[in-house]
Amino acid sequence: MDANTFAGLHLTYPDVSMAVWAPSMAAVHGDRAAVVDGDRSCSYLELDERSAQFAGGLVAAGVQAGDVVLLHLGNGIEFFVAYYGSLRAGATVTLVNPLQPEPGLRRQIEETSAVVAVTQPPQLGTLRAAAAGTTVGTVVLVGGSPGDTGVGVIGFERFLEGRQTVFAPVQVRGDDVAHVAFTGGTTGISKGVRVLHRNVVANVTQMCGWRAGQAVVSTDGGLVDLRPIPDLDVYGVTPGVGCTIVVSPLFHAHALINASFLLLCGVTQVMAGRFDPARMLELIERHRASYVTGSPAMWHTLATHPDAARRDTTSVRVVASGAAPIDRVTLEALSVAFPQARVTEGYGLTEATCVVTAAPLGVGTAYRLGSVGLPVFDTEVQIRAQDDPATELAAGERGALWVRGPQVTGGYLGHPEITAQQFVDGWLDTGDIAYRDSDGYLYICDRAKDMLIYKGYNVYPRELEEILATHPAVSTAAVIGRGAGAVGEEPVAFVVAVPGVAVDAAELMAFVAQQVLPYKKIREVVVIDALPTSAAGKVLKTDLRAILQEAVAH
Structure with a gap:
């Protein structure tokens, strides 16, 4: 397949x-x-x-x-x-x-x-x-x-x-509002998204097919049931079998839509409480968990915890990551921590209910490191020129990511102007920068609002964060822009050190400089105890910018 x-x-x-x-x-x-x-x-x-x-x-x-x-x-x-x-x-x-x-x-x-x-x-x-x-x-x-x-x-x-x-x-009705789901507010005032009943039903149906090989069908009694999709062999969820350990907050779309999909498939939800890597690994072993999902920050901590080497995690078939991009180092660590699992990354956003793309779990399909997978069933994506949304770009070219599908929501509550800007003719402007390879796999480069412009060049923090994460002294990293006068913004890195290891800022900047073009070089390294994150696991870059501004003020 x-x-x-x-x-x-x-x-x-x-x-x-x-x-x-x-x-x-x-x-x-x-x-x-x-x-x-x-x-x-x-x-x-x-x-x-x-x-x-x-x-x-x-x-x-x-x-x-x-x-x-x-x-x-x-x-x-x-x-x-x-x-x-x-x-x-x-x-x-x-x-x-x-x-x-x-x-x-x-x-x-x-x-x-x-x-x-x-x-x-x-x-x-x-x-x-x-x-x-x-x-x-x-x-x-x-x-x-x-x-x-x-x-x-x-x-x-x-x-x-x-x-x-x-x-x-x-x-x-399907067009009635099921959720008013507020965006994370990491780049501005949080807005309520009108998620319709048909959007939720569609996204859950897509996930049942994509990760369990099951179709959601109506019954004579007006309810729904599952039926295997012919000729679709999925190495993922087996209906009526196994459990998942829930640590992500259910008030976030990533966990909530996952829950409705997994519950319909008969996968027991085991509440883990506040995230603790040792406890989560113990629960995975005790309950023989088959499917686990979370955010990159959580996976990094879990996969590098000492207990990951001694706990029996062989029951886990799927490790799913969402809410933010995951770095290559963490992905490789996960494959060691969960030897029988398929590690899959996906991409989604509240304005599209939850899931837009995901790595296919079909038997015989291969995971592509760095990719967030293919568009899920009945979902289209286009990469358009940032300065001309009417122009669709070719494979390999970076541009604005637009999405169309049954999970695209009804826009923002009380914000008709913003809705009209982002929801156009059935398409959603995600605000993300991405590209597709020749086989249609999607790669997220950065948030459009996070992209820096330095001396007329586009600088994508995601690329720099990937490089920083490979340094042996760095546990996690985030890059933001700092005003640099007429030349625009210059990259500043916030890094969390590996426990017991000292970070040499000059050496780290040289490490990055050896791997990027001159205009992309890190101009300063700030070492902090932990990156600020939202409940959904997204790095709060607004908080990092505030730290920079405070430092300048003093």
Whole structure:
């Protein structure tokens, strides 16, 4: 089987909404464990019943189709119950980092007009302050003691108490909004993306085909089920078998869409809590995990941890990386840490629901180091000239990446001008710089906003970061631009040293200079303890720029 087998296939997408997901999964997988959270476990049938009760609670609270429920939660069983329950009630879900400070949280509440919020005791105070005087009328509290509740606050179990365990999903259309998913805000003010039900169904369907070889089909009862795709042999997920260790935050699209795909395939979700490499490796061994997914920063720490050499990781078939580009050194370390796994990198963005491209997992296909794979089923990509979007570039030429497919979302909430700029005739301007090779494999060079211009030349930080990561003294690295007057911006590297190893800044700059053209040379090296990252694992270059600005000010 070659890559053309994947590229030539087209899928049929069921005409359903995400409101049918929980009952569909229960019909297929029954008493199998859906979620394991510490010493607690929730079967697919229990997830169906409890999400039905949550939907009933929302309806009793006056929530109508299209109203917004804000999930202000960390990972856990209740997250899944509230998420699928909200969709069953016809509500739109908006997801938020539970550590979001009050001003940003209030802005998200005001922009979405959320009417119900689900939270936990540590962040209840922040939520109540942010929600004061807004549309939020009910707060559902997960965990905590009765003393934590107050006016408008109800405990999670009490919210479900006495509700029917069967709930007919509220009828919503494919063009109705399932998620208002806020972008990470790493380059500016965070914006809410209108992710439609048909976008989520399509992206989950694409992943079931791409990584499990399964088609998602409608049943006579209005639910969905899986059927093998003929002649597609995938070394990946086997339906009804194995588990995944969940460490990425479910409020991020990368983890959430993965969860809906894996749950439909019957892959148990084991909650790992806060990322700890030793604990994650122990969970992989104990539960015989078959599929693990995460971000490059996480993989680097995991693959280089001493326990990686002594834990039995042979059950893992797929190691999937997303949320940001992964460096070559980490990829090679992963192949050693997980000897029976296919290491696959993918590319996606919130504006396209989640996944756009991924390395094919077909038996006989080869992974291409540095590539984020091929466009998933029914997805087109074009590389266009940055100064002329009407001009499509040839293979090997770098330019602006545009995407078209059923997962491309409905644009930004409350930002028609920006939506019109980025969403054009069914195509999405991703804001990324990329190129394709002669076989159609995609390579991400950089964010368009991260690209530097020095003396009229384009400098791509990603290229420099790749080189820095190969130096034996460097653990991780990020490159940003610093104003250099009339010549534009010059590259500055922030590096984290390998434990116990000293970084010689001059030697490191010379190391890079030997491998690049003169205009790409690193002009300064800043050694820091850790790179600042978002919850999704993306390096926060805005924070690095702030460090530079502060240094200049002093």
